[in-house]
Every structure is written in C-alpha cells, then in structure tokens.
Amino acid sequence: MAYEQEFASQAKIHEAHTVIKDILGALVIRDGPLTLVTAQNGDIPVRENHGFGLYYRDCRFLSGYVLTCNGRQPISILSSDDKSYAGITVLTNQRYVDRGGRTVEKETLGIRRDRIIPGMLDEKITVTNYNEFEADVELALEFVSDFDDIFTVRGITQPTKGRVLAPAYEPGQLTLQYIGEDGHRRNTRITFDPAPSDVKGGIALFRLRVGPRKRDTIGVRIYVEDMPPDVPSVLDDQHIQRRIRGIKASYADTMECCSNIQTDNGIFNKIFLRSLSDLRMLYMGQPVNIFYSAGVPWYDALFGRDSIISAMQVIPYNPEVARSTLKVLAGLQGGKTDDWRDEQPGKILHELRVGEQANLNNIPDTPYYGSVDSTPLFLILLADYIDWTGDMGLFNELQGNVDAALRWIDAYGDLDGSGLISYTRKSTKGLYNQCWKDSFDSISHADGSLAVHPIAAAEVQGYVYMAKRRMANLFERVGRHGDASRLRRDAVNLRWKFNNDFWMKGEKYFAEAIDKNGQCDVVTSNPAQGLWSEIIEPQKARMVVDRIFREDMFSGWGIRTLSYKEKRYNPLGYHNGTIWPHDNSIIAMGLNKYGFKEELAVLFTCMYEAAGFYPIYRLPELFGGFQRGEYDVPIKYPVACSPQAWSAGTIPYMLSASLGFIPDALNMRLTLYKPKLPPWLHTVKISKLIVGDAYTQLEFKREGESTLVNVVDKRGSLEVQVVY
Incomplete structure (x- = not known):
C-alpha cells in the first residue's frame, strides 16, 4: 500500500501540468528574472488554468492583461518576439458603433503594441485611424494579479494564505497589491501616459478621438516589486532608457564575443543565431555570476543539470558562462546532511527557488539537491572548460569543491555496495526519480511496472566514469598522482560493471537502469548517452547505434526517449516516447566520438529540419514522438518550455560534433x-x-x-x- 501511495503522490505532481491546457504559440520576452509570456494577440487571458503571465522571482505578478476595443477583442494580424527582449503585436478592430452612433467598420483601425522589458515592462500602444472621419475609440486595459507562486501556477502546491488587496488608483497609476504569507509585499505597479479617462477596479479605460488618417498613443509601464518586510516601495524610472540601451548593447556584445559562424546555408545561420540569442535571453545572475536559466516559464531558475549541460554545449563559442556557472554551483555545493532537501556534503544542487513557497519552506528547493547526476556533470564541465581555455587557475581555486564532489560520489552514490551509482529519496516532497528523466514514471520494467529504489540509471554510470577519468588527468597535472591512479582504477571497474550488468543480450542493448529488483529491461535513449561518456565498450557500440536507429526508437525527427514497443510508450509522454533535442545532441556528440559520422549527420539533419517548423527557428524543450511518415511536421508538446536552455544549445553542440572539435589548451593543440x-x-x-x-x-x-x-x-x- 505504501508503494502505491508513493506513486499516486508522484503521479499527482507529474500530472500537474494538465491543469494548464497549453502555452502553444506563446510570445516570450525576457530580461534577467523578469519574463512576459502572452498569447499570440499579446494578451494574458483573464481566465483560470493557464500559464501565461508576467513572472518575476517565481511569482506571477500579472495573471491577466487584456486589451479590448469598444468592448470587443481586436483581431490579431501579426506578432513577433524575435528580439527576445522586445516584441510587437499588430491588431485591427472588429465592427462597432461608437458613442455618437457612427459605424466604424471592421479592419479600419490599426492597433499596434510595442513592448520592451528593461527590468520592467514598457509598452506603447498606437491606434491608427484609416477612416476618412474622426473615430471615437474606447480602449480598455484589464489587469489582474493572482500573485501565485510558480509551483501553484503549475498545480503542484496549494495557494498560500497571503492577501490580495483591492486595486488602488491614484492619478496616472494603478497598483495591484499582495501581502504574502512570507511577509513580503508584492506589488504590480502600472503607470499610464496619458492618464486613463476612467478606472474601475483593475480596468483602465481610454476614450480617444482619433482624427482621419491620424494616430494616437498610450504609454503603459508595469513595474514589479518584491520586497521583504520593512523595505519601503521605491519607484524610479529614470534609468529605463539607459537600461534599454544596455540590453541592446549586451546582446550585441554577446554575439561579438561568441565565435563567429557563417555558412552557405542562410536558414542554418538563422537557426544558429537564434540558439545564441535564446541562450543570452536566459542569462541569470548578471553581470558577474552568469548562468543559464533552465527554461521559460516553468524552470526559470538555476538548475544544476540543465545549467551545466547548456554551458557545456556552447563552450567553443562562449566559454565564460561555463566558468561563472561552475563558480555559482561551487558556492552552493552541499555542506551537510539535510533529508528535507536531499542534501549531502559535496553534492551539487538540482534546483534553487526564491518565491513564496520556498520562503515558507513548503517546498525543499532552497536549494534542493535531488539529482544524482549534477555532481559528476559539474566535474565534466570543469574539465571541458579547461580543455578549451587551459585555465588551471580555476581548477586550483575549485580543488576543494572537486574533492568534495568526488567524495560524494564514493560515499553517497553507491547506496547498496554494488559499485553502481544509484539514488533514492529522503525528502517527503522530493523527486522520486533523480536522473535527467525525473518524472515519476520515466523508469520502468518491460511489464510496465515502475522502478523501485535504489535506482542506478544507465547514463549516470557513464557520467561518473567520464568525470573520474577527466579528473584523473587534471590531478596528474597538479602532481596528485596517487589520486589520479585511484580514479582511473575506479573508472575501469565501473566500465566493466556497466557493460556486464546493464547489457540485455536479447536486445543487444543496455537496460535503462538497474533497480532493487534487477534490470529495468526497456529500450530507451538513456544508454545511448553512454556513447558520449565513452563507457560503452567498442565492440558493443555498433550494436547500440543500430538499435537506436531502428524504427521503434528513431521517429524520423530524432531518437525517442522510449521505444514504441514498450508498454509505457506514449508519443506525448513527458519522458516516455517524446523527443528531446538536448538528449539527441548528447547522443550526437557520442556518435562523433565513436566515429559514426553518417548517423551523426542524420540526427543533425533531424534537429535542423525540426527547428525550421517552429516560429523564429526556436527548438522547444521537447516535441512529440510520432513517426515522421504519420505527420509531416514535428508534433508540439502542449506545455513545453520555449525557450529552453539545453534545447537552445542543441544546434551549436551538433555543429561542434560534426566538425570534430577535440581541444587541448594545456598542450596548445x-x-x-x-x-x-x-x-x-x-x-x-x-x-x-x-x-x-x-x-x-x-x-x-x-x-x-x-x-x-x-x-x-x-x-x-x-x-x-x-x-x-
């Protein structure tokens, strides 16, 4: 019964996104921790169960923002968020009769919304009258703030007991107010230029008289304020133009600092630039401690695994983010045993949250350490960074963190003395699965039953193998020869054990994991990442490659997370049949290492062609695993993050794999x-x-x-x- 209750609880968390119907086609603009997610018409719908909003530090400061023209919703004719920090929406009117009884025919007014997000949301609404007569136009702007924590928006936690106050209006300024259960005052402060003709609750009404062939403009600025107790409200907009110039310069500097890539394929050039622009869009911790936020809107935070992998994917083009990511994660490395947060000494965090639910300790993400792979990936990123830069100064600075991470792997990773690195969960609100496929049902047996702790995931063994080999090389460099020899012995033993214990002779492929009851004998993408870590013995590599390119695993758009022959297969199952671009990029780099260049070209082509079907060439977090012959386009996953950092890193990483980069900066080669x-x-x-x-x-x-x-x-x- 306890076992069934465990999975029932996890299922509730996994299904939380079902309360959000979808965010398909969302327009997203972002600057630092401030993110605006709207529908295609530029609105944030005023209804329940949606994921659109204005987000800041894990709180939704606007849950509704709707524009109407004379009581009716305008018709959307153009929208773009191509600039990442700015967007436009172009609308036109429906037919209406104005206050003077004159009929204004449909599509005779233009309504343009220009937005930029320099630490606040600055919007200019321009109304153009294409009629030969003066038009009375009533624009209503409705604002709603539920101030929900992101975990509440997602349906994972219940709303807190904070108080939403009535909207307050003073000339030219509307304030939506919230006093959180955590004692923080959170305000959404909206200023108008000119002042509205009338304000009722959260609705600002503008009565405009727009001359024939003339235009009129309304300025709206939306500030978010999140202040602990006893900190006064401050509203200072003098720096806005300076910040706008700073954002534009920052994007230009990022592109200038990145290695310049030009090809003969114009579409690919756009896809590659979109990747770099999206990664710049996901910067957090500016200006010094930069790392990549995992993705918008659900994972707009520091994630150990995601931030590491995305930094790794673009090291050849922008190595400085890898350096700062390593320093940020080292500063938050586990220092004690704390079951609530699944923390142990030396462990690298999984996720850090700063919203109301975190402040109240209703969730363990303060930070939460429930990922088995962040720690070896941290070591791999450090080695990759040094391979490209030769910066042994950073290695010397982080040697204590490296030693702590290696101690964690040895002391806490092998839970059952098997020699394999596995995980269990101590936190009552932690993740049941703590590898990259961290949904509750992502690891199973052929009969459909779910894995039972402790669980040793296939790809994690490869990460540890790779981390120990890479650290051994660096230890040799600084004279720690005994430690280097020990790490190499550990790696050899782990490789032997992996190739024997995980191998499924009938499938000629590796099991997804080994749990308490033995092999999780399903065919998944997890073991294929062993090509990247090089834990797979050469004589088995060809069989692994052949298996992942059979039809049940290869959809024509990429490698599925789970074979369509398995009982839990679902082409829209989060980790049970969908296609994840980053997963395919890691497999692609592995194909490069073993010399499977033809197969690498096939995967690269899949991601290139898939990107072409998405607006502004942005690869999402994941997409459906349907067979390419069944549909001519990749099927969208309804609530996928977009942009997502490691999806943005996919195309650059695949290009690096195709070009065969092997850097050795310490030997200048x-x-x-x-x-x-x-x-x-x-x-x-x-x-x-x-x-x-x-x-x-x-x-x-x-x-x-x-x-x-x-x-x-x-x-x-x-x-x-x-x-x-």
Whole structure:
C-alpha cells in the first residue's frame, strides 16, 4: 500500500501540468528574472488554468492583461518576439458603433503594441485611424494579479494564505497589491501616459478621438516589486532608457564575443543565431555570476543539470558562462546532511527557488539537491572548460569543491555496495526519480511496472566514469598522482560493471537502469548517452547505434526517449516516447566520438529540419514522438518550455560534433576528428575560435563525401591537427 501511495503522490505532481491546457504559440520576452509570456494577440487571458503571465522571482505578478476595443477583442494580424527582449503585436478592430452612433467598420483601425522589458515592462500602444472621419475609440486595459507562486501556477502546491488587496488608483497609476504569507509585499505597479479617462477596479479605460488618417498613443509601464518586510516601495524610472540601451548593447556584445559562424546555408545561420540569442535571453545572475536559466516559464531558475549541460554545449563559442556557472554551483555545493532537501556534503544542487513557497519552506528547493547526476556533470564541465581555455587557475581555486564532489560520489552514490551509482529519496516532497528523466514514471520494467529504489540509471554510470577519468588527468597535472591512479582504477571497474550488468543480450542493448529488483529491461535513449561518456565498450557500440536507429526508437525527427514497443510508450509522454533535442545532441556528440559520422549527420539533419517548423527557428524543450511518415511536421508538446536552455544549445553542440572539435589548451593543440558536414551544409567558416590564449580561423568545405579543412588564420602557438 505504501508503494502505491508513493506513486499516486508522484503521479499527482507529474500530472500537474494538465491543469494548464497549453502555452502553444506563446510570445516570450525576457530580461534577467523578469519574463512576459502572452498569447499570440499579446494578451494574458483573464481566465483560470493557464500559464501565461508576467513572472518575476517565481511569482506571477500579472495573471491577466487584456486589451479590448469598444468592448470587443481586436483581431490579431501579426506578432513577433524575435528580439527576445522586445516584441510587437499588430491588431485591427472588429465592427462597432461608437458613442455618437457612427459605424466604424471592421479592419479600419490599426492597433499596434510595442513592448520592451528593461527590468520592467514598457509598452506603447498606437491606434491608427484609416477612416476618412474622426473615430471615437474606447480602449480598455484589464489587469489582474493572482500573485501565485510558480509551483501553484503549475498545480503542484496549494495557494498560500497571503492577501490580495483591492486595486488602488491614484492619478496616472494603478497598483495591484499582495501581502504574502512570507511577509513580503508584492506589488504590480502600472503607470499610464496619458492618464486613463476612467478606472474601475483593475480596468483602465481610454476614450480617444482619433482624427482621419491620424494616430494616437498610450504609454503603459508595469513595474514589479518584491520586497521583504520593512523595505519601503521605491519607484524610479529614470534609468529605463539607459537600461534599454544596455540590453541592446549586451546582446550585441554577446554575439561579438561568441565565435563567429557563417555558412552557405542562410536558414542554418538563422537557426544558429537564434540558439545564441535564446541562450543570452536566459542569462541569470548578471553581470558577474552568469548562468543559464533552465527554461521559460516553468524552470526559470538555476538548475544544476540543465545549467551545466547548456554551458557545456556552447563552450567553443562562449566559454565564460561555463566558468561563472561552475563558480555559482561551487558556492552552493552541499555542506551537510539535510533529508528535507536531499542534501549531502559535496553534492551539487538540482534546483534553487526564491518565491513564496520556498520562503515558507513548503517546498525543499532552497536549494534542493535531488539529482544524482549534477555532481559528476559539474566535474565534466570543469574539465571541458579547461580543455578549451587551459585555465588551471580555476581548477586550483575549485580543488576543494572537486574533492568534495568526488567524495560524494564514493560515499553517497553507491547506496547498496554494488559499485553502481544509484539514488533514492529522503525528502517527503522530493523527486522520486533523480536522473535527467525525473518524472515519476520515466523508469520502468518491460511489464510496465515502475522502478523501485535504489535506482542506478544507465547514463549516470557513464557520467561518473567520464568525470573520474577527466579528473584523473587534471590531478596528474597538479602532481596528485596517487589520486589520479585511484580514479582511473575506479573508472575501469565501473566500465566493466556497466557493460556486464546493464547489457540485455536479447536486445543487444543496455537496460535503462538497474533497480532493487534487477534490470529495468526497456529500450530507451538513456544508454545511448553512454556513447558520449565513452563507457560503452567498442565492440558493443555498433550494436547500440543500430538499435537506436531502428524504427521503434528513431521517429524520423530524432531518437525517442522510449521505444514504441514498450508498454509505457506514449508519443506525448513527458519522458516516455517524446523527443528531446538536448538528449539527441548528447547522443550526437557520442556518435562523433565513436566515429559514426553518417548517423551523426542524420540526427543533425533531424534537429535542423525540426527547428525550421517552429516560429523564429526556436527548438522547444521537447516535441512529440510520432513517426515522421504519420505527420509531416514535428508534433508540439502542449506545455513545453520555449525557450529552453539545453534545447537552445542543441544546434551549436551538433555543429561542434560534426566538425570534430577535440581541444587541448594545456598542450596548445586543437584536433579536428573526422570532420563531416551534413548534405545541406557545403561551407562553414569559423572566426575567433579560441583555444587557450590563441585563436584560429577555420574554413570547412564539403567536397563529395569528404569535408576538407583550411586553417585561414592562426594567432598564438596553437597546433591544429586534422584526422580524416
């Protein structure tokens, strides 16, 4: 019974998103922790059970913001959030009779909403009259704030006992107010220019008389305030224009600092730039402690696993985010045993939240440490960063954190003495599954039964294997030869155990996991990440690759998370049949390492083509696992985060895999291992590719089945080798 109750509780959490019908087609603009998510017409609907809103620090400061024209919803004719920090929506009117009895025909007024988000939301609404007569126009702006915590929006926690106060209006300013159960005063402060003609509750009414072929403008500024007790409200908008200039400059600087990529494929160039722009959009911790927020709107926070992997995916193009991410995570490394937060000494966090539910300790995310893989991934990111930069100073600075992380793996990772790294859960509100597929039903047996703790996930063994090998190399560098030898022995033993214990002879493939009852004998994408970590023995690699490209695993749009032959398969199941771009990118890098360049090109092509079906070429968190022959487009997942950091990193990581980058900054060498461009790329030019204190400019050109490399320029003592 306890077992059944356990999964019933987890199922409730897993199904929480079902209260939110969808956020498909959402427009998203963001600056730091402030994010606006609207429908295509620019509105935040005034209804229940939706995920749209103006979010800040895990709180929804606007749950409704609707524009009507003479009592009717305008018709949306254009919308764009291409600039990431700014958006536009263009609307036109429905037919109406004005106060003077004159009929204003439909589509004779233009209503344009220009928004930019420089630490607040600045909106300009422009009404254009295309008639030959003066038009009476009544624009109503309705504002609603539920001030719900993001966990309440998602349906995971009950609303708190805070008080939403009645809207307060003084000339030119409307304030929506909330006194939280945590003692914080949270306000949504809205200023207007000009002042509204009338205000009733949260509705501001503007009565405009717009001359023939003339236009009129309304300015709206929305500020969010989240203050602990005894901190006075401050409203200062003098810095707004300066911040707008700063945001634009920041995006330009980010692109300038990143390695410049140009190809002969214009669509790919746009996809690649979208990836970098989305990652800049997801910056948190500016200006010093930058890391990538995991994704908007549900995971707009520091996530150990996600922030690490997304930083890793773009190290060749922007290594500084990896450095700052490592320092942020090291500063929050577990220091004690705390079952409520699944914390142990040396463990790298899973998730950090700062909203009302976190302040009240209703959730353990303060931070929460329930991921088994963040710790080895932290070590891998450090090694990757040093491979590209040669920055042993950071390694020396973080040696204490490295030692603590390795101690955690050995002391807390092997829960049952089997030699495998596994997880269980201590927190009453923690995650049941603590690998990257962390939904409650993501790990199962062939008969459909769910895995039972302790659970050793396949890909996690690879992460630990890789982390220990990489740390051994760095330990040798600083003279810790005994520790290096021990880590290499550990890695060899773990590789042997993985290849024996996880291997399913009948499938010629590895099990998803090993739980209390033995192999979780289903075919999933998890073990394919073992190509990336190189834990898979060479003689088994070909069989693994053949298996993941069979129809039940390969949809034509990518590798599914779960084979369609398995009992729990669902093409829209979060981790049970969908396709995750980042998962495919990690597998693609693994294909590169084992020399499976043809298969890598197939996966790269899938993600490139899928991106082309999404607005502004933005790959979402995940999409449906339906067979490509069944539908001509990738099927959208209704509540996928978009943008999502590690999805944004997918295309850059796959390009790196195709070009075969193997950096070795400590020895000032860059190896290009069997570079192979996909059929839709003929030339790739990279300038400012930095390795250590040198940089190089490279040109890749596809000729027939071969990809040739030309070192166009090189500054510094860098040796460039090409292995064909």
